[in-house]
Amino acid sequence: MTAVPPLVFDRRLLRERLRRALAHGAPDFLMTRAAEDLADRLATIKRAFPRALDLGTPTPHFVQAVVAAGRPAPLRAGLFAGANIVADEEALPFADGSFDLIVSGMALQWVNDLPGVFAQVRRALAPDGLFLACMPGGASLVELRVALAQAEEEITGGASPRVSPFVDVRDLGGLLQRAGFSLPVTDVDSFMLRYESMFALCDELRAMGAANALTQRSRRPLRRGVFLRAAKIYAEKCSDPDGRVRASFELVWLAGWAPHESQQKPLAPGSAKMRLADALKGWKPPE
Numbered sequence: 001m002t003a004v005p006p007l008v009f010d011r012r013l014l015r016e017r018l019r020r021a022l023a024h025g026a027p028d029f030l031m032t033r034a035a036e037d038l039a040d041r042l043a044t045i046k047r048a049f050p051r052a053l054d055l056g057t058p059t060p061h062f063v064q065a066v067v068a069a070g071r072p073a074p075l076r077a078g079l080f081a082g083a084n085i086v087a088d089e090e091a092l093p094f095a096d097g098s099f100d101l102i103v104s105g106m107a108l109q110w111v112n113d114l115p116g117v118f119a120q121v122r123r124a125l126a127p128d129g130l131f132l133a134c135m136p137g138g139a140s141l142v143e144l145r146v147a148l149a150q151a152e153e154e155i156t157g158g159a160s161p162r163v164s165p166f167v168d169v170r171d172l173g174g175l176l177q178r179a180g181f182s183l184p185v186t187d188v189d190s191f192m193l194r195y196e197s198m199f200a201l202c203d204e205l206r207a208m209g210a211a212n213a214l215t216q217r218s219r220r221p222l223r224r225g226v227f228l229r230a231a232k233i234y235a236e237k238c239s240d241p242d243g244r245v246r247a248s249f250e251l252v253w254l255a256g257w258a259p260h261e262s263q264q265k266p267l268a269p270g271s272a273k274m275r276l277a278d279a280l281k282g283w284k285p286p287e
Contacts, residue, residue: 005113007215009164011090014110014213015079018058021209022081028059030208034105034134034251035061037189041132041253042069049101049130053077055121056089056107066103074103089117097126104133109166110213118179128260131181137188137250138168143238144201144247148222151230155223161214162222169252181256182263189251194244198234199227201247 018026042065052074054062060082067073077085077092087093089104089111102121111117121131145163152159169186176184195201205211238246257263 005116008112009110010213010215011110011112014209017211017213018080018209021207022058024207026208027204028061030136030249030251031057031059031061031106033189035065037251037253038062038103038105038132038134039065039068041255042066042071045130047100047130051099051126052101052103053094053099053124055092055102055104055133057103057105058107059105062103062105066101071101074101078107092117092120092124094124096123097129098124100126100129102129102131104135106135108133109135110164114167115175115179118175118181122180122256122258125258127258128262129258131176131254131256131258133254134251136166137190137252138166139190139248139250140166141205142248143234143245144198147198147230147234147237148226150233151226152222155226155229161217162212164210164212164214166250167252169250172252172254176254176256179256180259182259184254184256186252186254189253191249192246193249194240194246196244198231198245201245 049066049071052066052071054066054074054076056078057063057076058078058080060076063073063076075084077083077087079086079088085093089107090113102125108114108117125131141163148162149159152162169188172186173184176186195204234245235243240246
């Protein structure tokens with residue numbers, strides 16, 4: 001019997017918040033940064049990718065990046081305005097081998113069954129097709145997490161999760177391999193942004209549609225005293241001499257190929273032509 005993945009996120013609430021955020025001009029600095037990186041990554045790959053799909057990216061940034069890298073514009077699939085194909089990232093409607101390239105930007109961090117999504121993406125790729133995705137990593141907003149948890153614990157005697165969890169980069173390579181991808185690679189773009197205060201950071205997250213949407217979140221509004229205490233903790237631990245506070249962001253990139261006989265493969269055990277002991281003969285460690 002197949003295990004049902006836990007419902008970590010309220011995806012209906014997420015879609016509604018994102019819809020409102022985009023309608024009011026959501027800040028797009030993270031998406032812009034990711035899209036520029038995507039264009040650079042595709043520019044180094046000498047492949048045409050005639051059939052491409054943008055999975056879940058809520059804005060046109062990734063479509064524009066694919067075109068800027070000299071490839072045909074991908075179809076857009078998702079549950080957002082402007083999608084060519086109405087599709088939930090957790091239930092893809094595509095036949096096996098439908099695409100040569102699938103990209104996704106800032107969308108997969110909020111799926112409840114990430115391994116299942118990876119498996120579906122793998123099936124939708126043609127042999128030697130490429131999957132490239134970007135999502136926030138586990139170190140994002142760590143300062144905000146700590147400040148809110150400490151303040152709530154001090155004042156109420158307990159803490160409820162207030163910031164959505166993100167996947168650790170160390171887990172993603174294994175998930176890609178488990179889904180059947182060849183040559184899985186992950187890397188991280190880590191950077192700091194600065195804000196006038198913790199409140200300014202929270203305002204920007206809400207404007208992006210990225211407020212807490214955990215199914216196990218507390219339904220009670222956070223007390224004003226907790227917010228004030230959290231802001232003080234944040235400022236004490238993470239402020240610069242000019243009074244502005246720092247916020248960590250991490251964009252995790254993952255890439256994997258649908259298997260094909262032309263791809264590089266590791267040598268079979270025992271196929272080496274020289275023993276390690278022979279290779280090290282005469283070698284001396286530096287003094």
